[in-house]
Amino acid sequence: MKAITLDSSQDSKLLLTDVQSRALLPGEVRVQIKAAALNHRDEWCRKGLYPNLKDGVVLGSDGAGIVAEIGEGVDYDWLQKEVIINPALNWGANQKVQSEAFEILGMPRNGTLAESVIVPLDRLHEKPAHLSWEEAGALPLAGLTAFRALTFQGDLQAGENLLVTGFGGGVAQFAVQFGLALGARVSTSSSSPEKLERANALGVDFTFNYMDHNWISKAFEETNGFDLIVDGAVGDTLNHLIEVAKPGGKIVFYGATLGNPSKLIARKIFWNQLKIMGTTMGSDQDFINMLSLVCEKRIVPIIDQVFKFDEAEEAFDRMRDGKQTGKIVLVP
Amino acid sequence: MKAITLDSSQDSKLLLTDVQSRALLPGEVRVQIKAAALNHRDEWCRKGLYPNLKDGVVLGSDGAGIVAEIGEGVDYDWLQKEVIINPALNWGANQKVQSEAFEILGMPRNGTLAESVIVPLDRLHEKPAHLSWEEAGALPLAGLTAFRALTFQGDLQAGENLLVTGFGGGVAQFAVQFGLALGARVSTSSSSPEKLERANALGVDFTFNYMDHNWISKAFEETNGFDLIVDGAVGDTLNHLIEVAKPGGKIVFYGATLGNPSKLIARKIFWNQLKIMGTTMGSDQDFINMLSLVCEKRIVPIIDQVFKFDEAEEAFDRMRDGKQTGKIVLVP
Numbered sequence: 001m002k003a004i005t006l007d008s009s010q011d012s013k014l015l016l017t018d019v020q021s022r023a024l025l026p027g028e029v030r031v032q033i034k035a036a037a038l039n040h041r042d043e044w045c046r047k048g049l050y051p052n053l054k055d056g057v058v059l060g061s062d063g064a065g066i067v068a069e070i071g072e073g074v075d076y077d078w079l080q081k082e083v084i085i086n087p088a089l090n091w092g093a094n095q096k097v098q099s100e101a102f103e104i105l106g107m108p109r110n111g112t113l114a115e116s117v118i119v120p121l122d123r124l125h126e127k128p129a130h131l132s133w134e135e136a137g138a139l140p141l142a143g144l145t146a147f148r149a150l151t152f153q154g155d156l157q158a159g160e161n162l163l164v165t166g167f168g169g170g171v172a173q174f175a176v177q178f179g180l181a182l183g184a185r186v187s188t189s190s191s192s193p194e195k196l197e198r199a200n201a202l203g204v205d206f207t208f209n210y211m212d213h214n215w216i217s218k219a220f221e222e223t224n225g226f227d228l229i230v231d232g233a234v235g236d237t238l239n240h241l242i243e244v245a246k247p248g249g250k251i252v253f254y255g256a257t258l259g260n261p262s263k264l265i266a267r268k269i270f271w272n273q274l275k276i277m278g279t280t281m282g283s284d285q286d287f288i289n290m291l292s293l294v295c296e297k298r299i300v301p302i303i304d305q306v307f308k309f310d311e312a313e314e315a316f317d318r319m320r321d322g323k324q325t326g327k328i329v330l331v332p
Numbered sequence: 333m334k335a336i337t338l339d340s341s342q343d344s345k346l347l348l349t350d351v352q353s354r355a356l357l358p359g360e361v362r363v364q365i366k367a368a369a370l371n372h373r374d375e376w377c378r379k380g381l382y383p384n385l386k387d388g389v390v391l392g393s394d395g396a397g398i399v400a401e402i403g404e405g406v407d408y409d410w411l412q413k414e415v416i417i418n419p420a421l422n423w424g425a426n427q428k429v430q431s432e433a434f435e436i437l438g439m440p441r442n443g444t445l446a447e448s449v450i451v452p453l454d455r456l457h458e459k460p461a462h463l464s465w466e467e468a469g470a471l472p473l474a475g476l477t478a479f480r481a482l483t484f485q486g487d488l489q490a491g492e493n494l495l496v497t498g499f500g501g502g503v504a505q506f507a508v509q510f511g512l513a514l515g516a517r518v519s520t521s522s523s524s525p526e527k528l529e530r531a532n533a534l535g536v537d538f539t540f541n542y543m544d545h546n547w548i549s550k551a552f553e554e555t556n557g558f559d560l561i562v563d564g565a566v567g568d569t570l571n572h573l574i575e576v577a578k579p580g581g582k583i584v585f586y587g588a589t590l591g592n593p594s595k596l597i598a599r600k601i602f603w604n605q606l607k608i609m610g611t612t613m614g615s616d617q618d619f620i621n622m623l624s625l626v627c628e629k630r631i632v633p634i635i636d637q638v639f640k641f642d643e644a645e646e647a648f649d650r651m652r653d654g655k656q657t658g659k660i661v662l663v664p
Contacts, residue, residue, distance in 0.1 A: 097580030097605045153605075234598040248429030256598035264596050266566040266588035270610030273429040273485075278602030 002332065003058040003114030004312045006045055006107070012313040013046040019058060021116065024071035029121050031083060035137030035306075036112040037062035038328045039170060040255070043319050045107050054108055060330075061087035061105045063112030064127055064136035074121050082127040084136045085112065085119055086287045088144065095152065095283050104141075104281065112137075113312070115332045122284075125291055130298045138301040138327035139294065141281070142170030143178075147290035148282035149230045149252045150178055158183030160227035163219070163244065165210070165237070168195040168325045171254055173302050175230045176204060178290075181297040187223060189215070198302070198325050210237070219244045233258045238276075239265055247272040254279050302326030334664065335390040335446030336644045338377055338439070344645040345378040351390060353448065356403035361453050363415060367469030367638075368444040369394035370660045371502060372587070375651050377439050386440055392662075393419035393437045395444030396459055396468035406453050414459040416468045417444065417451055418619045420476065427484065427615050436473075436613065444469075445644070447664045457619070460627045470633040470659035471626065473613070474502030475510075479622035480614035481562045481584045482510055490515030492559035493578065495551070497542075497569070500527040500657045503586055505634050507562045508536060510622075513629040519555060521547070530634070530657050542569070551576045565590045570608075571597055579604040586611050634658030 007015035064084040092099030164175040167188040179186040187206040196207040225246030235258025304324035307315040339347035396416040424431030496507040499520040511518040519538040528539040557578030567590025636656035639647040
């Protein structure tokens with residue numbers, strides 16, 4: 001089958017090639033991919049910034065498709081089902097944190113940027129009926145991460161003030177959409193007026209351009225501070241977020257694209273009783289709860305652009321350059 | 333009445349002097365102090381490191397005594413009652429964080445280092461019967477801070493691994509005692525072998541000397557990491573605490589005697605789903621719950637040393653130099 005693999009000998013570090021698919025083990029299924037989507041994780045694999053990288057592995061964590069083959073012990077009813085795939089493998093029983101066996105589909109295990117992917121049956125969920133293939137394929141990893149950040153970690157309540165930084169990224173767009181669906185007053189920030197326009201179209205309450213030196217005082221005036229801030233950047237902007245958090249508020253971050261902060265104002269954190277929390281992906285229960293919300297509120301992922309497999313390099317470059325608003329989708 | 337006031341014209345910044353006591357307002361009571369105790373806050377006032385300092389104010393947040401006079405509207409039954417004082421004024425209704433009107437007894441309002449103190453009736457609680465005056469007077473501020481850090485913020489569960497850093501300080505000793513009473517496996521750290529001896533005598537499970545360069549790996553070997561860490565130092569040791577936290581664990585800090593950390597390892601925080609939380613004092617409900625635990629488990633505060641009011645400078649210096657194990661008490 002055709003698949004996009006990591007190949008460090010290529011300039012692009014990608015190779016669209018024929019990969020020999022293996023036989024199914026008991027309890028596994030083969031899903032024929034109708035649409036897959038990119039995450040920063042895929043780009044980090046390409047940059048060599050992920051641990052234990054292996055050439056020849058099929059990249060891709062996000063995918064939706066049709067069950068094409070079932071392994072021993074899997075009910076025949078699953079055949080031909082339209083499904084989306086939970087890319088979080090072996091989370092374990094502890095809701096607070098993933099187990100040591102935790103793994104994400106697409107490295108070191110073959111992922112979704114292929115004509116088909118093999119996963120354990122328990123990774124499958126029915127495709128939400130209101131979504132196209134491209135929309136369903138765009139949902140899993142970023143949707144799961146955003147949902148856990150808001151709910152299990154952030155305990156977001158209706159009426160609370162939510163700030164989602166960096167609108168345009170996958171997790172950020174879902175955090176905005178889910179935040180609105182959960183009844184929060186949602187603000188989002190970006191350096192791009194175009195991206196903030198898109199956020200306004202979704203119905204957010206406030207947008208802030210963080211290139212504006214006054215954005216912190218403006219945000220405080222407009223919102224009186226945020227109960228919850230969801231961020232994927234960290235770096236020295238963490239201290240700005242500490243400034244705009246409401247006393248008693250929470251900052252949940254799911255990544256650190258700007259790296260480590262060079263300082264941290266401790267006094268403000270203890271006097272204001274702030275919580276700074278890290279989050280990664282989500283548990284199986286988080287995934288189930290996320291799908292419920294998506295179906296109940298008929299939430300539709302924003303698609304930035306759809307590429308064919310042979311345009312993979314262009315798709316990855318678009319993610320690397322941060323040009324996208326919404327998810328970058330690839331179809332076989 | 334005799335009282336210890338802040339006086340910046342003195343070398344010691346303290347003056348034991350006669351203070352004119354005012355008449356009671358409706359709803360207020362005058363408590364004749366039997367024992368008061370010091371907190372770092374008193375020393376910070378002396379150092380000029382607290383906001384809005386005013387010469388002539390009576391210092392002291394901790395106290396226990398006998399109700400000597402009642403204002404209009406206060407039931408006569410309160411007269412002669414043996415009480416301890418909750419030094420947290422105007423917390424407000426939000427359990428998550430204190431209101432803007434929040435104030436701590438002992439600056440700017442006259443405090444407990446006096447023959448008597450005036451407080452609103454609702455700051456009084458019955459003195460736990462199993463405690464001496466000195467023990468009861470030592471409990472309020474540090475006990476409240478430790479209790480909230482462990483429970484409301486830290487959500488400590490029986491059987492969990494707790495690390496309390498800096499044994500010897502008031503909050504740390506209560507965090508150790510309350511942690512044991514709540515059924516946690518308690519570890520504590522110090523640079524002083526003598527203080528760790530005292531901790532062992534309380535029945536802690538493990539002690540670590542943080543001057544030992546291997547303490548982090550030892551702690552991990554012995555405990556498999558901590559579910560909850562209660563710290564008052566921060567500074568660059570925060571990154572050590574991040575190392576010894578169990579994945580999914582929490583670090584709650586109630587002060588930052590070592591100042592701000594010069595960096596923060598963000599990746600470890602989000603991958604391990606850690607929570608870094610600030611806390612200050614506690615709500616009225618926290619105080620009530622703390623007293624319940626103290627009475628139910630007959631917890632007895634550790635008294636470092638008892639001073640007379642005219643030895644106040646010596647008492648303050650002992651706190652400044654960090655020589656104490658347990659609370660420094662002053663009696664009129």
